[in-house]
Amino acid sequence: MSGTRRRFFQDAAFFGAGFFGLAETLRGGAQVSDPQAARAIEQGRHHSPYGKPKNKEVVPAGPDPFLPMVTPDLADLPHEMDGGVKVFKLVAEPVKRKIAPFKTIDAWGYNGSCPGPTIQVQQGDRVRVVFENKLPESTSIHWHGLEVPIEQDGVPWICQKPIAPGEKYVYEFTVHQEGTFFYHSHGAMQEMMGMIGFFVSHPERSYKPSADHDFGMILQEWAVLPNNSVPNTAAMEFNWLTFNGASAPAITPMIARLGSRVRLRIINMGMDHHPIHLHGNQFVMTGTEGGRAPESTWYPMNTVLVGVAQARVVEFEAKYPGTWMVHCHLPHHMMNSMMDLLKDRAIETANTTDAKALAQMETLAKSVPFEHVHHSPIAENANSVPGFPQDAFMEMGMDDAVEKPETHGLPKNWSAGMMGMMTLVRVLPDKAYDEMMQRIKSAGTAEQKEHSHGS
Numbered sequence: 001m002s003g004t005r006r007r008f009f010q011d012a013a014f015f016g017a018g019f020f021g022l023a024e025t026l027r028g029g030a031q032v033s034d035p036q037a038a039r040a041i042e043q044g045r046h047h048s049p050y051g052k053p054k055n056k057e058v059v060p061a062g063p064d065p066f067l068p069m070v071t072p073d074l075a076d077l078p079h080e081m082d083g084g085v086k087v088f089k090l091v092a093e094p095v096k097r098k099i100a101p102f103k104t105i106d107a108w109g110y111n112g113s114c115p116g117p118t119i120q121v122q123q124g125d126r127v128r129v130v131f132e133n134k135l136p137e138s139t140s141i142h143w144h145g146l147e148v149p150i151e152q153d154g155v156p157w158i159c160q161k162p163i164a165p166g167e168k169y170v171y172e173f174t175v176h177q178e179g180t181f182f183y184h185s186h187g188a189m190q191e192m193m194g195m196i197g198f199f200v201s202h203p204e205r206s207y208k209p210s211a212d213h214d215f216g217m218i219l220q221e222w223a224v225l226p227n228n229s230v231p232n233t234a235a236m237e238f239n240w241l242t243f244n245g246a247s248a249p250a251i252t253p254m255i256a257r258l259g260s261r262v263r264l265r266i267i268n269m270g271m272d273h274h275p276i277h278l279h280g281n282q283f284v285m286t287g288t289e290g291g292r293a294p295e296s297t298w299y300p301m302n303t304v305l306v307g308v309a310q311a312r313v314v315e316f317e318a319k320y321p322g323t324w325m326v327h328c329h330l331p332h333h334m335m336n337s338m339m340d341l342l343k344d345r346a347i348e349t350a351n352t353t354d355a356k357a358l359a360q361m362e363t364l365a366k367s368v369p370f371e372h373v374h375h376s377p378i379a380e381n382a383n384s385v386p387g388f389p390q391d392a393f394m395e396m397g398m399d400d401a402v403e404k405p406e407t408h409g410l411p412k413n414w415s416a417g418m419m420g421m422m423t424l425v426r427v428l429p430d431k432a433y434d435e436m437m438q439r440i441k442s443a444g445t446a447e448q449k450e451h452s453h454g455s
């Protein structure tokens, strides 16, 4: 296929994506506005906006248009075309990341984002990444899972000289694979500072069955002491757990239309493995970090173990309306560190009374701020029961502090049930789904306006 024709089809695919409102937004709230259109895009049935070729020559089919993945709370990395090459600009730098309404950490990432922005390409693409190091130390980028020439593999000293602070470096390779990959620093401690991002390669020929929604989640863990903002990268115990750089309830819910097919791509960069569990539905694992898995290997499950350095892709039919949880099931990963909120106050793990806990929470609520809702009831004789308290007094409902279009209509104090590695798939019937998309769209527009006025 000629480069020009190939680019034509790619541009058409991107045009189609933008046309249907699938383009990324900084707030990460972009959603598929019309699953039928999305399905048509993924199946390659989308009509080119430029019309059909006029002559009767046999046109070799270009790559199928694709449905871009949405990474909640993260943006996509834009690219420019240079001849037939997709050119991305990636900058490694320190990043302030708000992981919870009351906790901002000093992480490292890319282009002002931690994790880094999502790179999306298509199988067969020639890709150039112009990389700049704005860190105070040397670094390099490894393309995790991609079969690239050895000099592009990003291991310092083995494949290339380390990229010194202030230096630029150019990576270039052809992506012949499809699947869910990542890019990351090849320094272990830099990885633990957050230096990872998605690298998704959409297949040249669409997956079957096609998905209507495609979401990505990056799993990370952090050890950050109270009153501190710098992660301890040598720690073996972690007090903050994040999806895409946010802890529940600050993670943006995923929105799906009732009756659609939903794909979740999950990648893990940390010290622990995470069993990711979906409520109320069964899914099948359709891919790994090595690409698409043959359908003969699919079987029903609802918990998938995502090991360190692995990618797991699961898909399910969203046939039950409701607000379904997606969360890591390690008990300690279903919590946030309360130490930051309590700061210099002693945490009482016994003999805590309803009144004392309430007073403490109300003080906290003023500082964040959020409207405090009375925590779940406890028994009058609670303190005489060995083992008490366990989950009592752990709730920190803060609906106001984490409100966004995607949380609209959730039950009051919903956020009290969300901690650590937890998010939601909200499966909405047509009317509610359309209203939600409208809400997200207008909020996005308002934010963009605000941004351009501010700059």
Ligand SMILES: [Cu+2]
Residues within 6 Å of the ligand: 272, 273, 274, 275, 328, 329, 330, 333, 421
């Ligand atoms: Cu976990």
